[in-house]
Amino acid sequence: MRLELVTRNGKTIMSPLRIFGAPALLAAGFLAVAAPARAQEAAPAPLPPKQSWSFAGPFGRYDQAQLQRGYQVYREVCSNCHSMHFVSFRNLSQAGGPSFSEGQVKALAETFKVQDGPNDAGDMFERPGRPSDPFPSPFPNEQAARAANGGALPPDMSVLAKARDIEFGGLWFMLQPFSQYSEQGVDYIHAVLNGYHDNPPDGFKLPDGKYYNDYYPGHAISMPKPLSDGQVTYTDGSPQTVEQYSHDIAAFLMWAAEPKLVERKRMGLTVVIFLAVFIGLLYAIKKRIWAGIHDDTGVTTAAQPGE
Amino acid sequence: MAVAVASPGTPPTRRDFLFIATGAVGAVGIGSVVWPLISQMSPDASTLALASTEVDISKIEPGAIVTIKWRGNPVFIRHRTPKEIKEAQDTPLSDLIDPATDQSRVQKPEWLIVLGVCTHLGCVPLGHEGPYDGWLCPCHGSQYDVSGRVRHGPAPKNLLVPEPIVFLTDTKVKIG
Amino acid sequence: MSGSTTFVPKNPVLKWFESRLPIIGLVHSSFVAFPNPRNLNYFWTFGGILAFMLVAQIVTGVVLAMHYTPESTLAFASVEHIMRDVNFGWLLRYMHANGASMFFIAVYIHIARGLYYGSYKAPREILWILGVIIFLLMMATAFMGYVLPWGQMSFWGAKVITSLFSAIPLVGDAITVWLWGGYSVGNATLNRFFALHYLLPFMIAGLVVLHIWALHVPGSNNPLGVEVKSKKDTLPFHPYFTVKDGLAVVCFMLFFSYFVFYVPNYLGHADNYIEANPLVTPAHIVPEWYFLPYYAMLRAVPNKLGGVCALFGSILLLAFLPWLDTSRIRSANFRPVYRVFLWVWFAAVAGLGYCGSQEPVGGIVTASQILTFWYFFHLLVVLPLLGFFETPLKLPATITDAVLSTTRGSSGAMVAARTTASPSVDG
DSSP: OOOOOTTSSSSSOOOOHHHHHHHHHHHHHHHHHHHHHHHHSSOOOOOOOOOTTTOOOOOOOOOOHHHHHHHHHHHGGGTTTOOOOTTTGGGGGGGTTTOOOOOHHHHHHHEEEEOOOTTTTTTOOEOOOOOOOOOOOOOHHHHHHHHHHTEEEEEEEEGGSSSSOOOOOTTHHHHHHTTTTOOHOOOOOOHHOOOSSSSSTTTOOTTTTTTEESSTTTTTSSSOOOTTSSSOOOOOOOOOSSSHHHHHHHHHHHHHHHTTTHHHHHHHHHHHHHHHHHHHHHHHHHHHHTTTTSSSSSSOOOTTOOO | SSOOOTTTTTTHHHHHHHHHHHHHHHHHHHHHHHHHHHHSSSSSHHHTTTTTTEEEEETTOOOOOOOEEEEEHHHHEOOOOHHHHHHHSOOOOOSSSSSSOOOGGGTTTTTTEOOOOOTTTTTEEEEEEEETTTOOOOOTTTTTEEEEESSEEEEEEEOOOOEEEEEEESSSSEEE | OOOOOOOOOHHHHHHHHHHHHHHTHHHHHTSOOEETTTTTOOGGGGGHHHHHHHHHHHHHHHHHHHTOOOOOOTHHHHHHHHHHHHHTTHHHHHHOOOOOHHHHHHHHHHHHHHHHHHTTTTTOOOHHHHHHHHHHHHHHHHHHHHHHEEEEEEEHHHHHHHHHHGGGGGTTTHHHHHHHHHHSHHHHHHHHHHHHHHHHHHHHHHHHHHHHHHHHHOOOOOOOOOOOOGGGGGEEEEIIHHHHHHHHHHHHHHHHHHHHHHTTTSSSOGGGGSSSOTTTOSSSSOOOOOGGHHHHHHSSSSSSSHHHHHHHHHHHHHHTHHHHHOSSSOOOOGGGHHHHHHHHHHHHHHHHHHHHHOOOOHHHHHHHHHHHHHHHIIIIIHHHHHHHHHHOOOOSSHHHHHHHHSSTTSHHHHOOOOOOOHGGOOO
């Protein structure tokens, strides 16, 4: 039974009892009834370790160099199997993102062949990519993708970082919104990329064509270990390790999934400050209008308006 | 007094300031909520990204008009013959409803590129039609010459020249 | 009490207009001169907050509909288009998606307030029943709206909920196929859900007008549950309650904004960012948080038809509250036993919500069954009996009496004197 909020490294951060008081007692009593459910589950997968991300928190923003490295990892490794069809080359030059220059994006798009058409003769043809094109997919359709990957479909990566969640359990869900923790997706992606083992633990029967991963649900993942040290050559001197690659690609995927994150958080700050000021003013007016006319603390002889 | 109204002549009080300040903040708030609701109807980023088109003009014979689509509208690319060029250049400006020299409307005299939208009410004019052998609008009879200039109403303006037009090579032109 | 005033505009043009369509007088008598009990607390501002939320949802929804495509192969992509390319599209979508949750937070507080202070009792039964109908329409609207992004949760939520109708004996399967417009949830379903999702909010708006109309006949209930006896018990709606409601609405906007700008996906589900796939069911289907208690009741009953009846019955039963509650006392403040039972019931609903979010195994099933039993036992047995056995506290004669007697040991006259002597004390 779980009454305390425990971080993934086992540290107690806060007791909900202290925060919610009596309602928490009710909930606790209730959880005591519900707890056996938890105990019956198989040994749970370890929770993905929490990473530090530049885009976390109320002032978070993307690290431009990291996104550029992440794009490189995507381009050289992931894009061989994973599509990203909601993202266009032009997005790469967008403010707040990887911020490649428009020239770079144009040059980059031209390195891809894109199918277009039909032309005047009714034939489809290939032409160099343009910034307005979406990222070309590695396979023409789902069936082709499955056929090339042993029956498994490599998921599209456009919104992958928002499509993965971590179940923390307990009452953490009540505090989570106020911690602003919303990096489950990237923490999970980072964990999976670092969670491969050459040999499964004793007693685990790994199906053919699957690979053992600590963090993938059920542990048997169809994707072979995609990254190894030194696989991608960085030009900015960053360490060429799986740890670094997985951070960079996860950050890039977060940007791909939520390209307006920086704009959103920045606007949020303005809105929150604005509303706080507005509330202050309205509160002062409310106090003034109700001055002398108490609702539940007494009635004065103050005259009503118009009298 | 709960709600006192400042009588005329009295200097503004703190409460007047409070009401004015709150009203002003509220107005700013409403304005900033309304703006996204209006702005969302403007062309979106994907539409703006498609704003330029590259055309291969090598296969257009002299005298022919090719229609391509640019920003959702037809664009006429007319490969003019020397006779047509001379006719367009020799037209006196005094004959025109919307005076403009032919030179101001083309970069290379043999290539006339105009937006295929009648300046009257937006129909697509028909090529090689009308008394000036330019375009004739089927909707209300506006006539254009071989430079796309309006010669007979009701259209008030010449056919628009899309901007910018860049000849990337001799056979490839980029519009927009 | 109906607040009708003989409002005559001074401007001759308005006077001409008013004599032909007395709409200014209507607004004036309903929202300016309307007498409200002076002792309303901040729980009474949630009506105004809900009106604001309805308008916010309709405005953002109409705007989103300008960019959304209700077609099964394009719906998911059109939502991504809104998020990425449309000017402020991400803002509008996050406002609309989180707005639904905010709407439900507000409506649950509004309903809880009605339950606590006995707002459903005579002469406000019709007002209450209209509220239950609005709540049902809200649920239908929210459910169909959640289907529109066409993610995995959209699809499977739609499939599970529409399959509820297959529990109806004899015609159930036929009704389900009719609802789907096919043999499964598909393009036809998505398209009709979009049409209805667009329609229902305007029906809600119409019912809200009736709800306010029905409210303005007897006037608002109040924390004491004592009817207004004289003009002294009331204050005009404007400026007292316009400013109070306005303050509450802006505070609520701050809460709303926090979710929109900082945790916009917290109230949603990660699986809904995976495009709908009719061949793969997500490991753990859960509805949106506001449906969790009902979902738990559905699963608590082992029989299919029984579960569906429990789900719908739990809401429909609320419409009969005015007659299930036999006590003549409105406010729980004067009903010591009912108050305890009510808090237990609120806790049961919250507990059901938690059960609904968990996988239905072991203790969760038992807990849901106990809590479901208690949900109905409270409404069907506790409430009718309490009216006969409970000894209520003594009610004050009038609202004015009550507020005077609670003036922390000083008499009303003394308070008056103090306030008059130092008017700046209160601001």
